[in-house]
Amino acid sequence: MIDILNVVNIGLWRPVFFFCCQTAAVCQYARDKGEVPVSFQIPLYPMLDCEDTDSSRDNHAHGWNTEKNHWGWRWYLRDLYGTKQVPPYASPSHAADYRGLPPCYTYVEDGEPFYDETITYVRNLKEAGVDAAVDIFHGNTHGFDFMFWTKNAKEARQKLIRAAEKYMA
DSSP: OOOHHHHHHTTSOOOOBOOGGGHHHHHHHHHHHTSSOOOOBOOSSOOOOSSOOTTTTTOOOBSSOHHHHHHHHHHHHGGGTTSSOOOTTTSGGGOSOOTTOOOEEEEEETTSTTHHHHHHHHHHHHHTTOOEEEEEESOOBTTGGGOTTSHHHHHHHHHHHHHHHHHHO
16 A cells, blocks of 8 residues: 555655635645645635625625625634634635745636635735636636536636646646
8 A cells, every 4th residue: 555645755746735715725834834745726716815805795696605605704714703813824815925835727707706816816826926827707606617518617627627737747
């Protein structure tokens, strides 16, 4: 049986994290601890900002909206919800330093609640010198890529596969 930790430690394999909404926090933590190398990140529908953004405020998108977003943050942050004590590992948009994070690829629909925070995250990565890209699709469905029969989902899946091939090469 292969010991995955030994494979990682001797550099034969670099793990890839597909944590969807928690990708950014996990990557920040992995970078800060320096124990597990991450090849690249795919923050799909990332909950990055515990405060409302222009796209998450008063949003009535399909699947996830303002009401569900507030519920999710209240449940996740508990007593920290609505305070200024929320740490960056809990709300990655609070991070001050994006340098040294792994390359990033993601996509988002322009009417979904996480649109602004996704765009901001990718911009912050680029400004820190991290290879990062986002594809924007027109629509307002959170989780649109699960509707595999739609044009947006098919195109998003192909772009995700290309990004994975690029960073796993």
